[in-house]
Amino acid sequence: xxxxxxxxxxxxxGLVSELAEIPVKDLRxxxxxxxxxGIDSMKALEIVAAVEKKYRVIVPEEEIPTIRSLxxxxxxIEKLLNK
Amino acid sequence: xxGLKNKTAIITGGSRGIGRACCLAFAREGANIAFTYNKSRQxxxxxxxxxxxxxxxxxxxxxxxxxxxxCRKVIEDTLAKFGKIDILINxxxxxxxxxxxxxxxxxxxxxxxxxxxxxxxxxxxAITTLMKQKEGCIINxxxxxxxxGLSKQSNYSASKAGIIGFSKALAKEVAPLNxxxxxxxxxxxxxxxxxxxxENMKKQIxxxxxxxxxxxxxxxxxxxxxxxxxxxxxxxxxxxKIDGGLAI
Numbered sequence: 001x002x003x004x005x006x007x008x009x010x011x012x013x014g015l016v017s018e019l020a021e022i023p024v025k026d027l028r029x030x031x032x033x034x035x036x037x038g039i040d041s042m043k044a045l046e047i048v049a050a051v052e053k054k055y056r057v058i059v060p061e062e063e064i065p066t067i068r069s070l071x072x073x074x075x076x077i078e079k080l081l082n083k
Numbered sequence: 084x085x086g087l088k089n090k091t092a093i094i095t096g097g098s099r100g101i102g103r104a105c106c107l108a109f110a111r112e113g114a115n116i117a118f119t120y121n122k123s124r125q126x127x128x129x130x131x132x133x134x135x136x137x138x139x140x141x142x143x144x145x146x147x148x149x150x151x152x153x154c155r156k157v158i159e160d161t162l163a164k165f166g167k168i169d170i171l172i173n174x175x176x177x178x179x180x181x182x183x184x185x186x187x188x189x190x191x192x193x194x195x196x197x198x199x200x201x202x203x204x205x206x207x208x209a210i211t212t213l214m215k216q217k218e219g220c221i222i223n224x225x226x227x228x229x230x231x232g233l234s235k236q237s238n239y240s241a242s243k244a245g246i247i248g249f250s251k252a253l254a255k256e257v258a259p260l261n262x263x264x265x266x267x268x269x270x271x272x273x274x275x276x277x278x279x280x281x282e283n284m285k286k287q288i289x290x291x292x293x294x295x296x297x298x299x300x301x302x303x304x305x306x307x308x309x310x311x312x313x314x315x316x317x318x319x320x321x322x323x324k325i326d327g328g329l330a331i
Binding site: 042045048049052061064 | 211214215217256259260
């Protein structure tokens, strides 16, 4: 599972990098989407939609506003994949 | 015809008047129809049969649009049944006409909460889905009353003007995601709402309408079908009058 999780993290970093047009090297896991990376709420939703499509999961609507960093996204996706 | 085949439309206040006409017009175009009603259960059952007879799939909900939780359930159950939402028509609305000096706070709140609050509730409940889909069309039923104001309708006019502002702001917000939001502003249409007017008032109203007749719900429904179609792909944030020239 550890390796799987590392792969997923790498893939999600890649997705965020592509959609938000930020180089992977600048994406610290703890960086806040809005404040540190300048990712607005519309872009954040686009990222969530892309992650949902890739991993065939559904992020509950009430959880979406709580995803404020890559780290928080990893935790949520891991939880959803383990369901 | 059947230009909306495989599309799913949600229509609030679908059992009577303009909402009913929308249910039938969109069913005729082949769309799956999810509609809400508040009290008119018998009419709702009848509409379901009519939708089926037009070869479309109906889904009905007894729901109060003033309640966000109920609106959310409408969206979730529609998604569970049809898999997506293409069109949302926020049509449910009420009037409680009275001169302002006689109007109670309850009459004010009931109209604002149903017409404007209901539009917010349904749209808020659906918008994330539409944004993820990167596709959708929202049509909000406003009124000429929201454009020009009508005497003894300060509550109704305020709610309908609010719907226009809401539609324009949201249209700007979500147009980049391929979601179009527009408002429709009917004038006096032959519905239960206008049937409640007395003969003298009807006569006075007809004098104000250049076309010298009330509109038909089907005419408003056809405008909604057009707005939901690809033919209206470049129309966003508009408030379109359909009023026989009343508000010129």
